[in-house]
Amino acid sequence: MIEKALKGGPKYWSWIFFLLLIIGAGFTVYINQLQEGLTITGLSRDVSWGFYIAQFTYLVGLAASGVMIVLPYYFHHYKKFKGMVIMGEFMAIAAVVMCLGFIIVDIGQPQRMLNIIFHPTPNSILFWDMIVLNGYLLLNVVIGWTCLESERQRVKPPKWVKSLAYTSIVWAFSIHTVTAFLYSGLPGRHYWLTAILAARFLASAFCAGPAILLLVVFITRKVTGYDPGKSAIGTLAKIITYAMLVNVFFFLLEIFTAFYSNIPGHMHSIAYLFVGSHGHHELVPWMWTATALAFISLAMLVPPKFRDNQKMLPWALVMLVIATWIDKGLALLIGGLTPNPFNEITTYWPTGKELMISMMVYALGALVLTILYKIATDIKRDLGELTESD
Amino acid sequence: MKQSRRNFLKFAGLSAAGLCLAPTAAALASGGGGAGKAHAVVNAKTLHAKRWAMVVDTRKLNTEEAIETLAEVCHHIHNVPTIPGKQEVKWLWEGTYAETFPEQENNFPSEDLEKRRFPLLCNHCENPSCVRVCPTKATFKRADGIVAMDYHRCIGCRYCMAACPYGSRSFNFMDPRPFMDMDKINKKFPTRMRGVVEKCNFCVERLAIGEMPACVEKSSGAITFGDLQDPDSSVRKVLRENFTIRRKPAVGTEPGVYYII
Numbered sequence A: 001m002i003e004k005a006l007k008g009g010p011k012y013w014s015w016i017f018f019l020l021l022i023i024g025a026g027f028t029v030y031i032n033q034l035q036e037g038l039t040i041t042g043l044s045r046d047v048s049w050g051f052y053i054a055q056f057t058y059l060v061g062l063a064a065s066g067v068m069i070v071l072p073y074y075f076h077h078y079k080k081f082k083g084m085v086i087m088g089e090f091m092a093i094a095a096v097v098m099c100l101g102f103i104i105v106d107i108g109q110p111q112r113m114l115n116i117i118f119h120p121t122p123n124s125i126l127f128w129d130m131i132v133l134n135g136y137l138l139l140n141v142v143i144g145w146t147c148l149e150s151e152r153q154r155v156k157p158p159k160w161v162k163s164l165a166y167t168s169i170v171w172a173f174s175i176h177t178v179t180a181f182l183y184s185g186l187p188g189r190h191y192w193l194t195a196i197l198a199a200r201f202l203a204s205a206f207c208a209g210p211a212i213l214l215l216v217v218f219i220t221r222k223v224t225g226y227d228p229g230k231s232a233i234g235t236l237a238k239i240i241t242y243a244m245l246v247n248v249f250f251f252l253l254e255i256f257t258a259f260y261s262n263i264p265g266h267m268h269s270i271a272y273l274f275v276g277s278h279g280h281h282e283l284v285p286w287m288w289t290a291t292a293l294a295f296i297s298l299a300m301l302v303p304p305k306f307r308d309n310q311k312m313l314p315w316a317l318v319m320l321v322i323a324t325w326i327d328k329g330l331a332l333l334i335g336g337l338t339p340n341p342f343n344e345i346t347t348y349w350p351t352g353k354e355l356m357i358s359m360m361v362y363a364l365g366a367l368v369l370t371i372l373y374k375i376a377t378d379i380k381r382d383l384g385e386l387t388e389s390d
Numbered sequence B: 001m002k003q004s005r006r007n008f009l010k011f012a013g014l015s016a017a018g019l020c021l022a023p024t025a026a027a028l029a030s031g032g033g034g035a036g037k038a039h040a041v042v043n044a045k046t047l048h049a050k051r052w053a054m055v056v057d058t059r060k061l062n063t064e065e066a067i068e069t070l071a072e073v074c075h076h077i078h079n080v081p082t083i084p085g086k087q088e089v090k091w092l093w094e095g096t097y098a099e100t101f102p103e104q105e106n107n108f109p110s111e112d113l114e115k116r117r118f119p120l121l122c123n124h125c126e127n128p129s130c131v132r133v134c135p136t137k138a139t140f141k142r143a144d145g146i147v148a149m150d151y152h153r154c155i156g157c158r159y160c161m162a163a164c165p166y167g168s169r170s171f172n173f174m175d176p177r178p179f180m181d182m183d184k185i186n187k188k189f190p191t192r193m194r195g196v197v198e199k200c201n202f203c204v205e206r207l208a209i210g211e212m213p214a215c216v217e218k219s220s221g222a223i224t225f226g227d228l229q230d231p232d233s234s235v236r237k238v239l240r241e242n243f244t245i246r247r248k249p250a251v252g253t254e255p256g257v258y259y260i261i
């Protein structure tokens, strides 16, 4: 099937070359990082994790979100999602590839990376995160590829795929839960030290992930004419709305616990993020932007007549994605490490080089996604299934 | 299996020590004056304890300058680079009461306490969260309670830095060697490379040859070091006779560094 990725019009190829260009540019900066060390980043002794790990965290959510399609399809036999299942699975593959990419660029001694496997350490959550992420990648590659291949051969997918699909549903929850445990099990980091963190991660994954997927589906529809069907889109939009409501609710629970209890450690990070502290206000405008966008997107998603309007929906989704990205792809990490263990504030902001390397990883994900979607849509076209009947 | 590499290193170290000592013994036996080997890893003078611990008397040691002197000695013998800015590396440094005991602040502290500075270093915790999170066992706890590091195994993931509630760890964001005076480095202690984490090691290399940690030696009696499990040890005696506190008791790591206030 891979040959489908090698045939395409000039638009397809210019997009591919554009991505390769970004990857190439980012890679030269990464070479520079390998030579100089992580000193080229804005990280410090106090804020020792930053943009890379934050993107990793955000993208784990994107990977896990495929389950919002796979679950209704397999568990509730919601057949309308048939056309979307493969999109969700391929999106998960691209997302996990980016997650692994961000981990690799964040490590100080990448050539020793396999030490995690040579010296397995079950007491480290990072060890388990490595297991679940790679396992999830494998599951999605096998399931996605086999389903597509059998569709192309016009046969039913083999039986074992179904049991793998059920496994992947449970597994999807595990990847984001384990990633939350990376943070929530650390003493002295109040912003992360909350039992609801895993639940918050899942809630934000289940709104942001499908939102990104829907946006990608809209683009795919424009470019290839592949339409997963109006009711599939409508149902997914509903799922996104509920997940976002839960996500916002969970965050408000954190605010209540911190401020009603009045415990300084619990309030400090949140105060730093939203109003600034010790004269540092770097993240304040970002947090209020996120808050505003979250509420506007909800106002556009909750009433059915706005949500079903396909002209408005993409805008609401874009706002939702930006809001959740600021919350999880920026503030979660910085807020967790600020203030530092001495109750002082060390500011962190990603450097240009850090952003270039991050662009490389994102472009790599986009490349993987483009190729996979190209194959999938070409096969659907061959089968004459470009439009789902509603 | 898992431990084999470390065991091998230990074995290699011991055999190397044996090789170093053997000719000396032979030389002594033959009556010639054999010179002692500088690199002996383990010898008869090695100090042992069930659980090493430190008590800092902040009534005697509390000025920026005094703590700076200790830090200089520590950083010199361990080849700790002097890097300006927030990507610095430090094993021993100083902080105010509020920085040292952040959640035990008092709104009206005594003038004396307000002025005091406190030495800060790795606490060699009983339940070290840095060991708990390390995915490669590059950070590990020794039988004598010292939390040690294998710099050659560390992958630089910095998980331990996020996990340490005391900010005791430093990462080599850049190659540390240009930030050291290479003419004055301590040749008996390795320098580090970029991309690995490091911290105070309770001077294990000195204990191995029968010497007290450098900061303890330099403190003119203000820091006591000894075996916490031995009721007759020096640290237990000071702990018995003084009121002491430890940093961040709420996080449950059980620090091995005590402060007399």
Ligand code: SF4
Residues within 6 Å of the ligand: B121, B122, B123, B124, B125, B128, B129, B130, B131, B147, B163, B164, B165, B166, B167, B168, B169, B199, B253
């Ligand atoms: S002070 Fe920090 S680095 Fe030292 S043992 Fe305790 S947790 Fe680990």
Ligand code: SF4
Residues within 6 Å of the ligand: B133, B134, B135, B136, B137, B138, B139, B153, B154, B155, B156, B157, B158, B159, B160, B161, B196, B197
């Ligand atoms: S940075 Fe090194 S010592 Fe710290 S957790 Fe990672 S591998 Fe272990």
Ligand code: SF4
Residues within 6 Å of the ligand: B073, B074, B075, B078, B091, B092, B121, B200, B201, B202, B203, B213, B214, B215, B216
């Ligand atoms: S115990 Fe040794 S390594 Fe630790 S601070 Fe003192 S001199 Fe430095």
